[in-house]
Amino acid sequence: MNLLEELRSLARLYGQQFRTTFATMLQYRASLLIWMIAQVLEPLVYLIVWSTVSNGSGGSVGGYTAQGFAAYYLAFMLVNQVTYTWIMWEYEYRIRQGALSFALLKPVHPIHADISENLSSKLITLPILLVVAFILALIFHPAAALTVWALLAFIPALVLAFLLRFLLEWTLAQAAFWTTRVSATNQVYFLLMLFLAGQIAPLTLFPRWIQIVADILPFRWMLGFPVELVLGRLTQAQALEGLAAQAVWLAVSLVLVRLAWRAGVRVYSAVGA
Amino acid sequence: MNTLRLMAVFFRVSVLNETAYRVNFFVQLFQSLLELGTALAGLAVIFSYTNSLGDWSPNEMLALVGVYFLVGGVISLVIQPGMSALIDAVRDGTLDFTLTKPEDAQLLVSIQRVAIWSLLDLLMGAGVLAAALIRLGENLGARQAAGFIGMLLAGGVIVYSFWLILASLSFWLVRVENLLEIFQSMYQAGRWPVSLYPGWLRFGLTFIVPVAFATSIPAQALTGRLGGTTLLGAAGLAILMFALARLVWRLGLRHYSGASA
Amino acid sequence: MSEPAVQLKDLCKTYRVAERESGMGAALGSLFHRRMQAVQAVDGLTFDLAPGEIVGFLGPNGAGKTTTLKMLSGLLHPSGGAGRVLGFIPWKRERAFLRQITLVMGQRNQLVWDIPAADSFELNRVIYRLPRADYRRTLDELTDLLALGPLLKKPVRNLSLGERMKCEVAAALLHRPRVVFLDEPTIGLDVTMQRRIRAFIAEYNRRSGATVLLTSHYMADVEALCKRVIVIHHGRLLFDGDLSALIQQFTAHKTIVVQLEDCQADLRRYGEVLECEDGRVTLRVPKAETARVTERLLADLPVIDLLVQDPPIEEVIDRVFTQETA
Numbered sequence: 010m011n012l013l014e015e016l017r018s019l020a021r022l023y024g025q026q027f028r029t030t031f032a033t034m035l036q037y038r039a040s041l042l043i044w045m046i047a048q049v050l051e052p053l054v055y056l057i058v059w060s061t062v063s064n065g066s067g068g069s070v071g072g073y074t075a076q077g078f079a080a081y082y083l084a085f086m087l088v089n090q091v092t093y094t095w096i097m098w099e100y101e102y103r104i105r106q107g108a109l110s111f112a113l114l115k116p117v118h119p120i121h122a123d124i125s126e127n128l129s130s131k132l133i134t135l136p137i138l139l140v141v142a143f144i145l146a147l148i149f150h151p152a153a154a155l156t157v158w159a160l161l162a163f164i165p166a167l168v169l170a171f172l173l174r175f176l177l178e179w180t181l182a183q184a185a186f187w188t189t190r191v192s193a194t195n196q197v198y199f200l201l202m203l204f205l206a207g208q209i210a211p212l213t214l215f216p217r218w219i220q221i222v223a224d225i226l227p228f229r230w231m232l233g234f235p236v237e238l239v240l241g242r243l244t245q246a247q248a249l250e251g252l253a254a255q256a257v258w259l260a261v262s263l264v265l266v267r268l269a270w271r272a273g274v275r276v277y278s279a280v281g282a
Numbered sequence: 283m284n285t286l287r288l289m290a291v292f293f294r295v296s297v298l299n300e301t302a303y304r305v306n307f308f309v310q311l312f313q314s315l316l317e318l319g320t321a322l323a324g325l326a327v328i329f330s331y332t333n334s335l336g337d338w339s340p341n342e343m344l345a346l347v348g349v350y351f352l353v354g355g356v357i358s359l360v361i362q363p364g365m366s367a368l369i370d371a372v373r374d375g376t377l378d379f380t381l382t383k384p385e386d387a388q389l390l391v392s393i394q395r396v397a398i399w400s401l402l403d404l405l406m407g408a409g410v411l412a413a414a415l416i417r418l419g420e421n422l423g424a425r426q427a428a429g430f431i432g433m434l435l436a437g438g439v440i441v442y443s444f445w446l447i448l449a450s451l452s453f454w455l456v457r458v459e460n461l462l463e464i465f466q467s468m469y470q471a472g473r474w475p476v477s478l479y480p481g482w483l484r485f486g487l488t489f490i491v492p493v494a495f496a497t498s499i500p501a502q503a504l505t506g507r508l509g510g511t512t513l514l515g516a517a518g519l520a521i522l523m524f525a526l527a528r529l530v531w532r533l534g535l536r537h538y539s540g541a542s543a
Numbered sequence: 544m545s546e547p548a549v550q551l552k553d554l555c556k557t558y559r560v561a562e563r564e565s566g567m568g569a570a571l572g573s574l575f576h577r578r579m580q581a582v583q584a585v586d587g588l589t590f591d592l593a594p595g596e597i598v599g600f601l602g603p604n605g606a607g608k609t610t611t612l613k614m615l616s617g618l619l620h621p622s623g624g625a626g627r628v629l630g631f632i633p634w635k636r637e638r639a640f641l642r643q644i645t646l647v648m649g650q651r652n653q654l655v656w657d658i659p660a661a662d663s664f665e666l667n668r669v670i671y672r673l674p675r676a677d678y679r680r681t682l683d684e685l686t687d688l689l690a691l692g693p694l695l696k697k698p699v700r701n702l703s704l705g706e707r708m709k710c711e712v713a714a715a716l717l718h719r720p721r722v723v724f725l726d727e728p729t730i731g732l733d734v735t736m737q738r739r740i741r742a743f744i745a746e747y748n749r750r751s752g753a754t755v756l757l758t759s760h761y762m763a764d765v766e767a768l769c770k771r772v773i774v775i776h777h778g779r780l781l782f783d784g785d786l787s788a789l790i791q792q793f794t795a796h797k798t799i800v801v802q803l804e805d806c807q808a809d810l811r812r813y814g815e816v817l818e819c820e821d822g823r824v825t826l827r828v829p830k831a832e833t834a835r836v837t838e839r840l841l842a843d844l845p846v847i848d849l850l851v852q853d854p855p856i857e858e859v860i861d862r863v864f865t866q867e868t869a
Contacts, residue, residue, distance in 0.1 A: 039457065039460050039461055040457075040460030040463065043461070043464045046464065046468065050467065053483075054474060054479075057474075057478055057479055058474055058478060061335060061336055061478050062328060062331055062332045062335060065332055065334065065336075070331050070332075190309050193309050193312055196316055196317075200320055203320060204323070209324050209327060210327050214327065214331070287669050288670065291665065291666055294662075294665075295662060295663075295666055298657075298662055299658055374651070375651060378613070378618050378646070378651075379646075379648075379651070381617070381636070382616055382617065382618065382641060382645070382646050383670050384641035384670070390670075536620075539620050539634065540556070540558075540620045540622075541634070
């Protein structure tokens with residue numbers, strides 16, 4: 010197959026996946042609603058807490074006013090929505106149910122189906138979340154120094170963040186080949202994300218040494234970095250450095266995906282699909 | 283009376299059930315400690331920038347975290363497992379067995395399952411609470427202690443009633459197990475005092491999904507922030523919710539057994 | 544003349560079922576409007592059971608057997624008619640009533656999965672408020688009759704299907720109920736285990752005098768246990784009487800299935816030809832003639848394979864039904 014045909018068949022796959030996802034989501038309306046409440050509530054709570062702190066400390070804290078925090082957490086909520094995956098739970102379920110065998114029989118790497126499923130669901134949930142963010146913006150009055158170059162640089166940063174986060178979380182999902190207690194491994198991951206991706210607080214509020222650790226590890230590049238970038242809190246030099254860091258980690262994650270998948274399949278087929 | 287004996291024997295069955303899986307204990311311990319560590323680290327970050335959150339001091343916030351884990355532990359110990367099992371039983375028809383037993387079916391489904399490793403959360407929460415109380419020391423009087431216990435009980439009843447109403451919806455709807463998640467996902471907000479939140483959110487967390495009754499309100503009673511009217515109001519609400527839950531349950535049973543509406 | 548243990552008069556149960564066609568349009572439409580259809584599960588059932596009787600309740604799948612049992616054990620409210628068990632109205636679910644009945648469902652477990660059966664029994668002991676001495680005595684008797692000894696300490700999930708069924712039955716009888724409802728208790732079990740369970744039920748009934756209403760779609764269950772048989776189909780009573788009369792009347796035939804090369808041969812002189820497909824001929828012959836016809840078939844024709852069967856219960860029921868309307 011030449012490149013054009015391959016792209017076309019991939020496009021068909023993604024299109025079909027969208028239809029399936031839409032039908033499924035219609036069935037699971039209630040759980041979708043609840044999940045979205047959780048997606049909104051968590052950054053909202055931090056927004057409120059930090060705004061309270063900043064208001065009680067003379068108007069600003071660590072370079073953020075209450076409006077600054079509002080902008081940060083609303084942007085965070087949206088970037089999180091774009092980069093979010095649930096793939097770790099998905100693989101635990103598939104391996105436990107033995108459904109992975111179907112994926113192994115197909116001539117396409119399962120990651121394509123996973124990505125398309127992920128993106129399809131976001132095509133539905135992201136518009137809803139944008140509306141919610143807009144309403145919250147009316148209530149909390151976010152303020153940020155937006156610039157044209159930052160907005161332009163935001164696009165590749167967001168795409169890289171999505172890919173990076175998806176690939177790394179996909180690698181993490183392969184842990185299900187080795188243990189049934191993925192809730193434990195996932196929780197460690199979520200904890201690291203909470204602190205080092207800028208979730209519990211913008212990273213500049215942490216002591217210097219934590220910020221250095223956050224720069225070395227990939228978590229900031231998955232989530233916090235695009236947020237800081239779009240809000241105009243980075244210099245151009247910092248933005249370029251960040252994009253480079255994303256690229257490096259992306260390359261690393263591609264290798265990790267390969268290794269994890271191969272090792273996982275070996276374990277799976279040894280036990281018997 | 284027989285209710286207590288029933289609870290004891292169901293508890294025993296659950297212990298026997300769980301100790302068949304020893305690994306669960308260590309996994310639960312690990313996860314609980316991780317969660318507690320996260321909560322405390324979060325507090326540490328906040329209080330590195332301020333001396334009081336809203337009008338809550340660090341020790342009062344510590345008490346709130348303690349209550350959060352304590353009540354969270356109780357919910358995942360006795361409330362969530364039973365309600366989750368109820369939904370399964372309605373779906374696969376094993377509720378029929380419960381209904382042929384000569385005991386009140388609501389009692390049986392409520393105590394039928396105990397996730398005993400959640401005792402770890404409970405104990406952790408109690409430990410943190412105790413530490414906070416020691417540090418709060420002289421500010422704690424008998425009235426506050428009584429109010430605290432009262433609000434814990436009222437909160438427990440309100441949360442139980444809420445869960446029972448949601449679980450009873452499975453008599454009429456399918457796929458209700460997802461609905462139960464709503465409490466879990468909103469419970470996170472209970473780690474912070476609800477007084478911080480804007481009115482509409484406070485309302486939602488109090489009267490729509492009663493997270494506040496589980497965490498903030500007992501903590502407020504403990505730290506002397508609750509007036510007599512609020513205490514009585516909460517107690518009254520608890521009685522009301524319990525009656526409502528019982529009503530919904532009985533209506534659900536009638537629907538399940540095809541009695542004319 | 545003592546009070547009947549179980550009494551039904553014109554008992555009815557109608558279900559309302561939602562129906563929906565496939566496709567996106569219908570799916571979205573069902574969000575707003577649902578079409579309901581009435582299904583008559585039980586239609587005017589009337590019979591009495593005397594104390595101590597074992598009665599077989601026969602019918603094909605969907606005949607209304609389980610629905611009737613659920614009404615008699617108080618799980619379902621009827622749509623019409625009256626019923627009494629031990630003088631109680633079952634769907635009122637009074638405690639005194641529930642203490643005296645039991646329901647065993649062939650495909651569902653009440654035992655807790657991961658712990659030994661003995662611990663589930665203990666649970667029932669507390670629920671039914673059985674004094675320890677009585678409980679011990681009953682348990683010993685059941686253990687003896689059902690050969691439960693080595694099974695009691697094993698977690699239920701480690702037992703085979705048959706062993707599990709034995710424990711389920713024991714758990715259901717710990718409180719010495721006066722009326723026992725058995726819903727397909729032998730379904731899925733191997734032949735040996737089926738025989739054991741049947742023997743147990745017979746012995747238990749003899750010793751305790753409990754009234755047993757047993758549903759099944761295995762004739763063998765009913766043949767082994769019940770003198771009296773009630774047949775229902777489409778929720779209606781078709782036959783209520785002696786089992787021997789039922790057999791005599793409606794299963795006076797056997798079915799012979801012969802595999803030949805094709806359907807060209809005319810087999811009408813051997814018996815009644817029911818159907819022929821790809822050389823597979825189904826014949827109905829009177830019971831007495833089975834051996835003779837089989838011999839002649841094997842001698843006269845190039846038989847590839849031959850099978851002699853009892854007519855399936857559905858066929859018996861069909862005959863009962865068509866006889867009734869004729």
